Amino acid sequence: MTNKFHTVRPVANALLPQFFVETYGCQMNVNDSEVVVSVMQEAGYSLCNTIDYAEIIFINTCSIRDNAEQRIWGRLEVFNHLKKKNRSLKVGVLGCMAKRLKEEILSHPAVDLVAGPDAYRKLPKLLESVNQGEKQIEVNFNDLETYSDISPVRTDPNGVSAFVSIMRGCNNMCAYCVVPFVRGRERSRDPKSIRFEVEELVKNGYKEVTLIGQNVDSYLWVDPNHNPDQNLNFAKLLEVVALIDPKLRIRFATSHPKDMGNGVLYTMAMYPNICNHIHLPVQSGSDRMLSKMNRNYTRERYLERVAAIRQILPECTISTDFIAGFCDESPQDHADTLSLMHTVKFDQAFMFQYSERPNTKAAEAYPDNVPEETKTQRLNEIIALQNQLSLESNQRDVGKTFEVLVEGPSKRSDLDLFGRTPQNKVCVFPRENAQIGDFVKVTVSSCSSATLIGSLAEKSSSRK
Numbered sequence: 001m002t003n004k005f006h007t008v009r010p011v012a013n014a015l016l017p018q019f020f021v022e023t024y025g026c027q028m029n030v031n032d033s034e035v036v037v038s039v040m041q042e043a044g045y046s047l048c049n050t051i052d053y054a055e056i057i058f059i060n061t062c063s064i065r066d067n068a069e070q071r072i073w074g075r076l077e078v079f080n081h082l083k084k085k086n087r088s089l090k091v092g093v094l095g096c097m098a099k100r101l102k103e104e105i106l107s108h109p110a111v112d113l114v115a116g117p118d119a120y121r122k123l124p125k126l127l128e129s130v131n132q133g134e135k136q137i138e139v140n141f142n143d144l145e146t147y148s149d150i151s152p153v154r155t156d157p158n159g160v161s162a163f164v165s166i167m168r169g170c171n172n173m174c175a176y177c178v179v180p181f182v183r184g185r186e187r188s189r190d191p192k193s194i195r196f197e198v199e200e201l202v203k204n205g206y207k208e209v210t211l212i213g214q215n216v217d218s219y220l221w222v223d224p225n226h227n228p229d230q231n232l233n234f235a236k237l238l239e240v241v242a243l244i245d246p247k248l249r250i251r252f253a254t255s256h257p258k259d260m261g262n263g264v265l266y267t268m269a270m271y272p273n274i275c276n277h278i279h280l281p282v283q284s285g286s287d288r289m290l291s292k293m294n295r296n297y298t299r300e301r302y303l304e305r306v307a308a309i310r311q312i313l314p315e316c317t318i319s320t321d322f323i324a325g326f327c328d329e330s331p332q333d334h335a336d337t338l339s340l341m342h343t344v345k346f347d348q349a350f351m352f353q354y355s356e357r358p359n360t361k362a363a364e365a366y367p368d369n370v371p372e373e374t375k376t377q378r379l380n381e382i383i384a385l386q387n388q389l390s391l392e393s394n395q396r397d398v399g400k401t402f403e404v405l406v407e408g409p410s411k412r413s414d415l416d417l418f419g420r421t422p423q424n425k426v427c428v429f430p431r432e433n434a435q436i437g438d439f440v441k442v443t444v445s446s447c448s449s450a451t452l453i454g455s456l457a458e459k460s461s462s463r464k
């Protein structure tokens with residue numbers, strides 16, 4: 001493995017068309033699109049920031065739920081319309097849906113190219129063939145691909161916070177989840193290349209990185225030269241990254257309740273620049289559902305992990321994911337989810353109703369037998385309870401002062417800025433003389449269930 005990065009020289013080549021990338025889905029897709037930009041720029045193409053001038057449109061897709069896929073089909077109709085106006089326009093479908101639907105998506109009249117998550121290095125070659133007039137598809141898995149040597153081109157205009165991929169794929173096979181089928185086997189990225197990428201981000205003025213993987217707790221680097229001293233687990237990697245610069249904020253996601261050990265929690269406690277927030281998806285509060293989902297932990301084990309977080313990191317917030325209406329979910333199973341929510345008092349949550357995904361264990365073995373209205377009703381109950389819990393969590397912060405990393409103007413008013421606390425709560429405050437990218441101290445005066453509202457505390461404490 002090499003830790004040498006391709007230097008991206010954005011050479012605008014008049015002969016090569018401009019490309020545009022539209023991204024759907026998770027943080028992993030955001031980061032993958034940045035890899036795509038890097039690969040394309042290296043080949044001489046130039047990125048354009050509006051779809052109107054693009055001669056190539058890439059759409060990076062998500063398959064996690066059916067409604068995510070429906071949105072993409074809708075976009076392809078729009079692109080088809082654009083192609084009628086611009087005959088030389090080319091459309092490439094990337095990501096999870098490309099891998100899942102293969103030829104089915106290639107046969108859409110708008111689509112010229114289909115490339116799965118492990119095929120992005122080949123995009124320039126595939127485009128050459130497309131230009132010869134033939135549709136192209138490359139969706140094979142490559143269990144060694146981590147794009148380690150590619151420096152993603154950050155397209156975030158503020159340059160404050162960046163995602164850094166530390167692993168790809170997932171081996172967990174949760175019964176409802178399409179991810180292992182579309183992203184392949186889990187593989188961890190060379191820690192040297194992770195460190196190098198973070199160091200480059202610091203040099204370029206970034207203030208925060210989020211280390212991302214489907215299950216960061218199973219990150220494992222085994223030294224190819226069989227030197228056990230060079231092996232690294234996630235807790236150790238976190239420490240390596242935290243030591244790069246004490247002023248750099250570190251976040252990570254996603255943690256898995258079956259794998260998250262105390263080592264990670266102790267590392268978080270040791271380094272103040274690692275943010276006190278853990279995203280720990282629970283999915284359900286019922287042991288019967290957890291077992292059917294193949295999550296490999298019980299409600300008791302989950303609560304034990306929460307207790308460990310609270311004991312080792314008293315200031316840490318916990319967010320989670322829920323699925324309402326999984327196969328066979330009874331009123332009692334649903335009640336167990338609500339009671340778990342009351343017990344844990346999650347600070348934030350992402351909540352979904354179950355959507356059956358083809359080829360998963362659940363699709364093959366369990367009937368999707370909770371009626372849609374029941375799923376929706378249960379989801380609404382979960383959302384209502386979480387809104388109340390999030391509000392209570394935010395109310396506990398009123399009167400406290402937090403260090404906020406300023407990310408941009410607030411949505412509602414240019415006179416206000418917004419940023420996030422280490423606990424990952426969005427905080428809005430009057431701008432005064434704070435700048436995007438500053439760390440400022442904000443004292444919280446009020447809140448809603450989604451936002452903390454405050455004002456700048458002693459300005460001298462701001463750090464650049």
Ligand code: 5AD
Nearest residue numbers: 176177281321322323352353354355
């Ligand atoms: N239906 C609904 N939600 C799902 N998720 C994953 N697969 C499905 C599905 N088939 C949710 C889980 C996961 C999050 C990323 O998406 O809660 O943690």
Ligand code: SF4
Nearest residue numbers: 170172173174177179
């Ligand atoms: Fe899907 Fe489970 Fe892997 Fe998460 S851990 S990506 S839910 S299979």
